[in-house]
Amino acid sequence: MMKRLAALLTALLLMCTGCLAEYDEEEAYAPGLEETFAGADAEGEVPDVTVSGTVAVREPLTRDQLMDFFTDSVFVGDSVSQRFRTYVKDNRKDEPNLLSNAKFLTVQSYTLFTASKNYVSTKNANLTYGGKEMSLCRIMGQMKPRRLFILLGINDFIGEKIDKGIEYVTRLVSLVKKYSPDTIIYFQSLTPVTRNFCRKKDYRTLWDNYNAALRDLSETVDFTYVEIAERLKDDEGYLPDDWSTDREYHVNSKGIPVWIDELLDFAQEQYDLGLWEPEGTK
8 A cells, every 4th residue: 555655646746847757657566466545436546636745635524524534443541541431422412423433442550461461361450341351352353343542551651661562562463453353453642741740750751752662663563653642742741731630641621622633633644645535435
């Protein structure tokens, strides 16, 4: 897909400089590949796009259309995601299509380590599905969601053991793919921390380093990194106190709309790249 996208961007850039006639399509694609640009019509034509810098930008989707990206998705996390879940469910009263029909699997103190195992922990918090405790991978084997969004690591103190975090994430992805091969996996960045939480240790740097490692890992392991932290930070890189429920790292009802906007922007980016089409536009 990335080779196809690269070829598309090359063609568009050449068109902008009047050099399309010199573009050799056969050299742009590896022979024998049967890749099709998502959204291409029956004639094989790609959707209308404009070029902004090096990114192909399509027409902006509406908020409702962007919500379709989260249809049949599952969000997994700890107490940070519990507050996110509560906000979404409460606000679906006024906006029924908020994150479409996405479901949530969250439990306080849930760890990335536990999520990376194929058995139930006897010491740590476990997810519950169908009234019983189960490992994440086995739940995914039953639910088989279209997309899986994960936000974990805080309870592992993962910023202080990034190498272990990489190990856990790699194992988690492998297990989920074993039980639900078609599920697309996304890891959200850790949310930022407040100034108050950093009184004894600068967790900003630790968490930023982990997020950077997670982003780099997405280049070689089968998941996509989703940046949500940056727009939740103030000018000094902290989560504002009035965006936190506890002046630590739990995001409140002022910050969560920004978090959701980041997810919608990500959905638009995926659409711009031709990786996804909302229902009704295919």
